Amino acid sequence: MECQSTSPSRRNDGIAPPGQKERTLAEHEGAGKLSRSPDSQLADSQPPLGIRLHWSQASLKGICQSPMHCLFCKEESTGSRSQEHIIPESLGNTRHVLPVGLVCDSCNNYFSREVEKPFLESAAITVLRFHQAIPSKRGRVPSVQGVLVPRFPVMCWKEPKDSVLAHVALEEDGLKHLLSYDTGRIIIPAEGVPPSDRVVSRFLGKAGLEALASRLVRYPEGLKYLVTEPQLDPVRDHARRGTLPDWPYHVRRIYDANRTSPDERGSMVQVVHEFDILQTDSSEYYFILAIFGLEFALNLGGPEVDGYLAWLNCHEGASPLYWGRNAG
Numbered sequence: 001m002e003c004q005s006t007s008p009s010r011r012n013d014g015i016a017p018p019g020q021k022e023r024t025l026a027e028h029e030g031a032g033k034l035s036r037s038p039d040s041q042l043a044d045s046q047p048p049l050g051i052r053l054h055w056s057q058a059s060l061k062g063i064c065q066s067p068m069h070c071l072f073c074k075e076e077s078t079g080s081r082s083q084e085h086i087i088p089e090s091l092g093n094t095r096h097v098l099p100v101g102l103v104c105d106s107c108n109n110y111f112s113r114e115v116e117k118p119f120l121e122s123a124a125i126t127v128l129r130f131h132q133a134i135p136s137k138r139g140r141v142p143s144v145q146g147v148l149v150p151r152f153p154v155m156c157w158k159e160p161k162d163s164v165l166a167h168v169a170l171e172e173d174g175l176k177h178l179l180s181y182d183t184g185r186i187i188i189p190a191e192g193v194p195p196s197d198r199v200v201s202r203f204l205g206k207a208g209l210e211a212l213a214s215r216l217v218r219y220p221e222g223l224k225y226l227v228t229e230p231q232l233d234p235v236r237d238h239a240r241r242g243t244l245p246d247w248p249y250h251v252r253r254i255y256d257a258n259r260t261s262p263d264e265r266g267s268m269v270q271v272v273h274e275f276d277i278l279q280t281d282s283s284e285y286y287f288i289l290a291i292f293g294l295e296f297a298l299n300l301g302g303p304e305v306d307g308y309l310a311w312l313n314c315h316e317g318a319s320p321l322y323w324g325r326n327a328g
């Protein structure tokens with residue numbers, strides 16, 4: 001397979017604050033395509049690269065004219081009032097939200113209950129949120145069950161944003177055991193069982209389509225295209241209805257979960273999550289999401305990842321989140 005050359009790097013100019021990055025990307029050949037004709041509306045609707053994605057609800061009133069239709073169920077959503085977060089608030093996202101009405105109230109409630117909750121409450125994500133002290137939208141860091149050696153159960157919890165200090169609660173027999181010795185050892189799980197592939201792929205499909213919509217938020221024709229484009233029906237149905245038993249995705253670790261790096265002001269920060277859309281040179285659109293360095297890639301055009309493997313092969317295994325105009 002021939003690898004095409006790519007355009008010179010250009011930094012994305014500050015779309016998001018530290019820890020909530022969003023960036024833009026590049027191209028390669030592959031399968032499972034979301035095909036695009038030369039006069040595709042999506043191509044015409046693509047905003048300039050590096051466009052800032054900040055907006056206010058007030059500024060959107062003139063953009064999202066009535067009637068609006070839901071990105072997922074396609075029903076009229078003009079009267080919907082829910083605020084849809086592309087990444088859940090319980091993963092630290094406070095600013096990547098869609099304009100009210102792009103996702104209807106019914107779909108918003110469904111995603112919260114049936115797609116995001118199973119992902120967030122899986123053992124792996126719960127343990128990750130505990131260790132990194134990421135609070136829920138109600139401000140509570142999830143607790144985890146540990147063990148006071150040799151066998152006494154311990155409940156462990158943390159205050160929001162304090163990833164170092166953990167509180168523990170012991171039952172009476174454990175407390176007696178601890179008091180009868182000068183010291184004790186508590187074992188806390190370092191990781192948990194990951195969510196099922198189906199839970200992950202539905203979570204990625206929902207967030208990915210919304211990430212694509214966030215790119216087009218200032219382009220009403222582009223948003224209309226996303227709602228009506230039949231090639232996107234499989235991913236919207238998978239996210240909203242779970243129609244497919246499986247939708248393969250690619251996952252790998254691209255940096256350690258505890259890595260810190262300097263932000264624009266020189267303060268050392270951890271990246272909680274970052275995401276972007278990778279467009280390959282065969283017009284596949286991949287949603288790329290990293291949560292504490294664990295990178296997921298999902299093809300928004302169809303249930304296969306061969307094109308992403310080919311892209312990685314041609315780009316020395318680099319992450320699209322740190323390649324091309326995202327580099328540096």
Ligand SMILES: [Zn+2]
Pocket residue numbers: 070071072073074075103104105106107108
């Ligand atoms: Zn809907």
